[in-house]
Amino acid sequence: MRQVGLILENGFQIMGLSALAAFELANAELGSDGYRMTLLSKSGGIVRSTMNAGIETVALGVMPDTVMVAGELLPGPIAPGVKAFLVRAALEARRVAGVCTGAFVLAEAGLLDGRIATTHWAHARHLQERFPAVRVDEDRIFVQDGNIWTSAGMSAAIDLALALIEDDHGAGLARNVARRLVVYHRRPGGQSQFSxxxxxxxxxxxxxxxxxxxxxxxxxxxxxxxxxxxxxxxxxxxxxxxxxxxxxxxxxxxxxxxxxxxxxxxxxxxxxxxxxxxxxxxxxxxxxxxxxxxxxxxxxxxxxxxxxxxxxxxxx
The missing domain is CATH 1.10.10.60 (Homeodomain-like)
Known part of the structure; x- marks a missing residue:
């Protein structure tokens, strides 16, 4: 069973949780061979979204197979403990992913230096200005560069999760999960954020x-x-x-x-x-x-x- 850990900080954007719905439905298809999902934060306990919804989390510790970072409406500095965990994750986890403005967190931890990355189009230029070592592609749905993945905003969290599922189990399972979610089977990562x-x-x-x-x-x-x-x-x-x-x-x-x-x-x-x-x-x-x-x-x-x-x- 693969472990997926989603890191949350106070002020996280609740739409980022939609990524976990894809893994949940993959479990319905896979049974015991699926995913174990854990909501993480620096110290554990209740973390609140921008809507003030409280989510119970577990303190950072054991390294998951896949580490994901949820985005915030207004990306800010990250806690030292989270930064240290992500630096370790880049070496120990099989994959690290930033959802929406979660790319800012990965960039601050140095994980995106010299890599291609994306984020929500409204924050892309800020990401580039703040972290000039990152090669920001502001028009992508999601980007994979080595073991680091980043996605655009909002619904792109689902596209990213479907891509990770496809990476693990093939296109057939990703297609079935997309059907259960009533979404188009994973949009290509290179597809434009604009319509x-x-x-x-x-x-x-x-x-x-x-x-x-x-x-x-x-x-x-x-x-x-x-x-x-x-x-x-x-x-x-x-x-x-x-x-x-x-x-x-x-x-x-x-x-x-x-x-x-x-x-x-x-x-x-x-x-x-x-x-x-x-x-x-x-x-x-x-x-x-x-x-x-x-x-x-x-x-x-x-x-x-x-x-x-x-x-x-x-x-x-």
Missing amino acids: ALLELEPRSDRVKNALTYAKENLRNALSVEELADAARLSPRQFSRVFREETGQSPAKAVELLRLEAAKAMLESGRHAMDVVARDTGFSDRDRMRRAFLRAYGQPPTSLKRSLKLVGTEELE
Whole structure:
């Protein structure tokens, strides 16, 4: 049985506990071969969240197989005892993980020096400024660098836990746990923290419905007429309302959705360029390349190189 210890300090963000739900459901699948979970703190006893919920903890001592650190809404200095325990954990535990702003705790203990790490996007630049030796990637869902793992905020704690479960027991179990949690099977670590649908921020249900339709039918041409029909508006009225609510033309918004989907497919490393272009509605590689250059200032192959996922084909 693998031991998972989650370190809490007063002021922890309660959403960080969601990671333990994934391990709990893994136990339902694994039985006695699963996980033993322990809530830890420097001295043990009651630790309170930002919502003032009290959680009983055990004092730091025996080293778990996997050490996790919960994040705080406002990351601050860590207790010397916690720091010393984490320094030891980097050498003795099989894995150490920071959930959300838990990355600040790992960084203060020196565990992230020279490593790639992530955290909630709202705190990423602060992390980089405070700990310049850390290579902060502010746009990732989670990052693994050696035996050190870090995740973005809030719901990304579940993605991190599912990734750890997959690391232990394979994709099949992680998929079953995700199904029990009623979440999408583990988002790839390289997936962006941002969503084109969230960035567009439509107000009305009609525009939201049109964008959802577009996202689910990227292979289609997605003309203004097709989107207007999904919104149950005339093409002229749809174009006007769409721009008022999103600040974008329908064509530009569709391109953003195609880019987001294409980027996710490329980051998975499992698809050829032609397949990505076809499945995301770009029609051909050259059109996709031009869209990438407009949006990211680099072609798709440069993205793949940066993720160390380049295959044998090139799109230059």
